[in-house]
Amino acid sequence: AQRVTQPEKLLSVFKGAPVELKCNYSYSGSPELFWYVQYSRQRLQLLLRHISRESIKGFTADLNKGETSFHLKKPFAQEEDSAMYYCALGSSNTGKLIFGQGTTLQVKP
Amino acid sequence: NAGVTQTPKFQVLKTGQSMTLQCAQDMNHEYMSWYRQDPGMGLRLIHYSVGAGITDQGEVPNGYNVSRSTTEDFPLRLLSAAPSQTSVYFCASSYGLAPDTQYFGPGTRLTVL
Numbered sequence: 001a002q003r004v005t006q007p008e009k010l011l012s013v014f015k016g017a018p019v020e021l022k023c024n025y026s027y028s029g030s031p032e033l034f035w036y037v038q039y040s041r042q043r044l045q046l047l048l049r050h051i052s053r054e055s056i057k058g059f060t061a062d063l064n065k066g067e068t069s070f071h072l073k074k075p076f077a078q079e080e081d082s083a084m085y086y087c088a089l090g091s092s093n094t095g096k097l098i099f100g101q102g103t104t105l106q107v108k109p
Numbered sequence: 110n111a112g113v114t115q116t117p118k119f120q121v122l123k124t125g126q127s128m129t130l131q132c133a134q135d136m137n138h139e140y141m142s143w144y145r146q147d148p149g150m151g152l153r154l155i156h157y158s159v160g161a162g163i164t165d166q167g168e169v170p171n172g173y174n175v176s177r178s179t180t181e182d183f184p185l186r187l188l189s190a191a192p193s194q195t196s197v198y199f200c201a202s203s204y205g206l207a208p209d210t211q212y213f214g215p216g217t218r219l220t221v222l
Contacts, residue, residue, distance in 0.1 A: 032208035044213040
């Protein structure tokens with residue numbers, strides 16, 4: 001079964017501090033991992049996906065198949081990064097996209 | 110392009126009432142899905158569709174029905190509303206199957222009294 005776990009409900013950091021939002025997944029097939037973000041009063045939108053290996057808004061995420069993790073990282077947090085972040089697992093075999101519980105990132109000035 | 114639209118934005122129902130949440134997209138996307146968002150539970154998949162005439166259940170399908178008669182529309186029906194269905198509902202669409210980038214609607218906030 002597809003499963004995504006985000007262990008932290010809330011992550012609070014000061015501006016300029018490093019950020020790591022954790023995501024672990026469970027899936028026996030070939031996973032496709034994503035991070036979606038929801039800023040206040042905005043729609044949920046794609047932040048990045050593992051196959052593109054891009055850095056978006058300074059965020060990166062590396063798929064670690066051994067540890068079944070896809071943690072989201074940013075070396076220096078900005079106040080505008082404050083949002084709800086969701087890790088998601090998709091599979092072309094099942095046709096489903098499953099989300100984790102979400103982590104609220106709060107960046108304090 | 111309007112993208113993904115949802116109506117209504119807000120709705121209050123009494124227990125036992127039925128209603129339909131509307132979702133439409135104008136991007137000619139094959140894949141559409143419905144999620145509910147609850148505090149501490151994240152987004153949970155209710156139903157999804159890989160094309161017109163094809164639907165399937167997600168993680169939490171009980172109490173909800175869907176149909177996909179056209180590519181553009183994917184309504185979600187609550188048959189007999191219960192307080193446990195109080196939530197924010199999001200519709201999403203993508204060109205291909207789930208691993209493709211999902212485009213989300215603005216959400217419908219539903220309260221069942």
